[in-house]
Amino acid sequence: xxxxxxxxxxxxxxxxxxxxxxxxxxxxxxxxxxxxxxxxxxxxxxxxxxxxxxxxxxxxxxxxxxxxxxxxxxxxxxxxxxxxxxxxxxxxxxxxxxxxxxxxxxxxxxxxxxxxxxxxxxxxxxxxxxxxxxxxxxxxxxxxxx
Ligand code: AMP
Numbered sequence: 198x199x200x201x202x203x204x205x206x207x208x209x210x211x212x213x214x215x216x217x218x219x220x221x222x223x224x225x226x227x228x229x230x231x232x233x234x235x236x237x238x239x240x241x242x243x244x245x246x247x248x249x250x251x252x253x254x255x256x257x258x259x260x261x262x263x264x265x266x267x268x269x270x271x272x273x274x275x276x277x278x279x280x281x282x283x284x285x286x287x288x289x290x291x292x293x294x295x296x297x298x299x300x301x302x303x304x305x306x307x308x309x310x311x312x313x314x315x316x317x318x319x320x321x322x323x324x325x326x327x328x329x330x331x332x333x334x335x336x337x338x339x340x341x342x343x
Contacts, residue, residue: 230275235327239273249300253292256300256332264312265335266304270296276328278317297332306334314342 229236237243239255248268249256259267270293276282282290301307314331316323 230327233275233325233327235271235325235329236275239271248303249296251292251296253289254296256296259331263331264333264338266306266333268300268304268332269329270300270332271327271329274328277326278323278328279315280317282328293330297330300332301334304334310334310338312338 229240234243238245238257245257247255247257249270252273254270254272256268256270259269272286272289272293274286274289276286276289297311297313298307301311312331312333314333315329316331
């Protein structure tokens, strides 16, 4: 199927780009990426108030909140976006949603409703090329998003 094949080709191209990043020296020892703000927060090089952490993810408040509650759940491992996540990242992705549920309860937004968003790529508005999930709540939200 032509459509299926082109999707596969796109996925392979993205993974190649990620692999190229891994092998061209942008990756430092320990899997961190030079000049990646979220790698620096994960490494403790940039201070932040960590609200949740486990082996796979950390969470902190967004510096530019778009809702009364706006948190970021960030993978410890540098993955460029959701488009580069692989089957081997299953435990990490499970941790993301455990963090989301735990934080939503703690921030008292679970019962009213939570929006969980991950932007992947320029057109989607991704500013930080390190996998993260926005957790937004505390107000009514509209659809479709802008
Ligand atoms: P995105 O546009 O989906 O890549 O989202 C990146 C988010 O990271 C934005 O909402 C920024 O406000 C947020 N951000 C960038 N730097 C920091 C930081 N040092 N601490 C907390 N949030 C940040």
